[in-house]
Amino acid sequence: MRWNKYTIETTTAAEDFMSSMLMELGIEGVEIEDNIPLSGADQAAMFIDFLPELPPDDGVSHVSFYLEEDGTDHRELLKQVKGALEELRGTVDVGSGRITSEQTEDLDWINNWKKFFHSFTIEDILIKPTWEEAGPEDAGKCVIEIDPGVSFGTGRHETTQLCIRQLYKYIRSGDWEAPRVLDVGCGSGILSIVALKLGASAVVGTDLDPDCMTSTRENMKVNRLDEALGTFYVGNLICDAALRQKVGREAYEIVVANILAEVIIPMAPVIPECLKPGGYFITSGIIDFKEQEVREAIEQTGMEIVEVNHQGEWVNITARKPGAL
Numbered sequence: 001m002r003w004n005k006y007t008i009e010t011t012t013a014a015e016d017f018m019s020s021m022l023m024e025l026g027i028e029g030v031e032i033e034d035n036i037p038l039s040g041a042d043q044a045a046m047f048i049d050f051l052p053e054l055p056p057d058d059g060v061s062h063v064s065f066y067l068e069e070d071g072t073d074h075r076e077l078l079k080q081v082k083g084a085l086e087e088l089r090g091t092v093d094v095g096s097g098r099i100t101s102e103q104t105e106d107l108d109w110i111n112n113w114k115k116f117f118h119s120f121t122i123e124d125i126l127i128k129p130t131w132e133e134a135g136p137e138d139a140g141k142c143v144i145e146i147d148p149g150v151s152f153g154t155g156r157h158e159t160t161q162l163c164i165r166q167l168y169k170y171i172r173s174g175d176w177e178a179p180r181v182l183d184v185g186c187g188s189g190i191l192s193i194v195a196l197k198l199g200a201s202a203v204v205g206t207d208l209d210p211d212c213m214t215s216t217r218e219n220m221k222v223n224r225l226d227e228a229l230g231t232f233y234v235g236n237l238i239c240d241a242a243l244r245q246k247v248g249r250e251a252y253e254i255v256v257a258n259i260l261a262e263v264i265i266p267m268a269p270v271i272p273e274c275l276k277p278g279g280y281f282i283t284s285g286i287i288d289f290k291e292q293e294v295r296e297a298i299e300q301t302g303m304e305i306v307e308v309n310h311q312g313e314w315v316n317i318t319a320r321k322p323g324a325l
Contacts, residue, residue, distance in 0.1 A: 002069040005102050006078070007062050011095040012036055014088065015061040021084045025077065027065045034061040060095065069103070122161055123168050125194065130222055142197050145222045146190055159284040162309055162316035163258045164194050166282040170254060170318075171198040175278075175325055179253030180204075182274055184237060184267070185285075189216030191256050192230055193223050200254075204247055205232040237274075238267050249273055253325070256282040261290040265297040272301050277323020280306075286315040 010018055012034050019030045035057045067074050078099075085097050119128035119138075126141040128134060134143055171179060178201035183192045186205030189212070195203050205216060213232050220230055235243040255274050257264060264283055271281050281303060286294050288310065294317060295305060303319040310316075 003066045003104050004069055004074070005064055005066050005104050006081075007064040007100050007102075008081075008085065009096045009098045009100075010061050010063055011093050012057070012059050012061045014092045014094045015063055017088055017092050018061075018063045018085070018094070021088060022063070022065055022081070025080055025084065027067075027077075027081075029066055031064040032061060033064070066104075122164050125164065125168065125197070127190075144190070144193055144197055146188060146193070146219055158311040158314040159258050159286075159316075160190060162284040162311050162314060163191055163256055163282055165309070166307070166316060166318050167191065167194055167254070167256060168198060170280050170282065171195060171200060176253050180251060182206075182247060182252045182255040184255065184257040185259040185263070186216055186232060187212055187258075189219045189230075189232075191258060192216065192232075193219055193225065195254070195256070196225055196229055197223070201229075203230050204252075205230065206235055206237055206243065206247065207232070208234065208236060210234050237270055238263075244270060244273070247274060250276050252276060253279045254282060255279070257285070258283070259285045261286045261294050264294050268294075268297040268301050268303075272303060272321050275321040276325070277321055278325035279321050281319045281321070282316070283318075284314060284316040286317065288313045288315055291315045291317070 008018060015032050015034065019032065022030050067077070082099070085094060085099075088094050089097070119126060119132050119134070121127070121138075121141065124141050126134060126138045126143045128143065128145055130145050134141075167181075171181075178199055181192070181195040181200045181203045183189075183195070183203055183205040186192055186207045189205065192203040192205050207213070207216075213234060216230070216232055217227065220227055233243055233246060237244055237247065250273065252274055253276055255271055257267065257271075259267070264286065275281065281298070283294075283298075291308070294315075295308075298305060298317060298319045303321050305317060305319045307318040308315065309318075
């Protein structure tokens with residue numbers, strides 16, 4: 001499949017106007033490139049723990065859109081784009097407004113990433129994409145199929161693997177039978193699914209992104225798990241008392257959170273009220289240089305840190321709420 005990419009050179013002040021203008025003309029999939037530094041909210045939405053280094057912001061922005069080369073005559077549409085661009089000049093500084101074009105191929109944004117996601121094993125758990133088949137060597141393994149869709153979580157990342165190993169250890173530890181698990185920041189639902197496959201009796205998940213609810217439920221179906229075993233909410237445990245009430249007080253043997261250090265730290269005080277006495281808080285998403293800061297935040301809640309594990313530059317901290325199981 002071939003596409004024509006059109007790029008408008010404009011200003012950062014005009015890029016939102018430009019995007020809206022293109023969408024009003026029926027053009028979807030707008031791409032924006034600029035050097036505006038990322039905010040903390042942007043950083044959290046991108047699931048990264050540190051800001052990338054960008055060149056200085058020069059006020060220039062490049063807004064691109066794609067039109068499929070399928071025999072359709074796009075000249076009238078491009079004429080409308082140029083006309084609307086000139087109209088914007090009366091509202092905002094659009095810069096040069098210069099439009100360049102180039103050809104590109106196979107822009108299957110949703111599926112191209114799949115070439116990088118292949119089956120892998122953690123302990124005796126086989127995590128495989130839905131489009132791959134398990135081999136004879138995988139017989140007897142606990143098989144988990146995952147299709148992240150538009151949400152985060154293939155299980156490949158070090159932070160997810162750290163959490164999976166801890167779930168494996170503490171669900172199968174024998175300290176309890178069929179524990180209940182709270183998955184904070186559930187993403188694609190991979191940790192919830194791992195927990196259920198390992199023997200959890202039920203899971204509850206929360207996430208800020210509504211798309212994660214769709215991905216999680218679809219992945220539950222793919223793994224032939226009864227939907228009644230999982231309850232999922234959109235919201236923020238840190239500031240939403242109503243959500244904490246829905247989730248339940250002292251209702252879980254395990255709380256797992258694969259999030260950012262900046263989220264774990266303010267969230268730590270609400271975790272003990274979710275855990276049963278003696279329950280475990282398993283967390284990762286912590287870049288190594290923030291380990292001590294997270295440790296201190298967890299210890300200040302009265303929980304005892306029982307394990308710290310590292311994989312690459314990422315850290316898992318597992319803590320226990322005081323009391324008897």
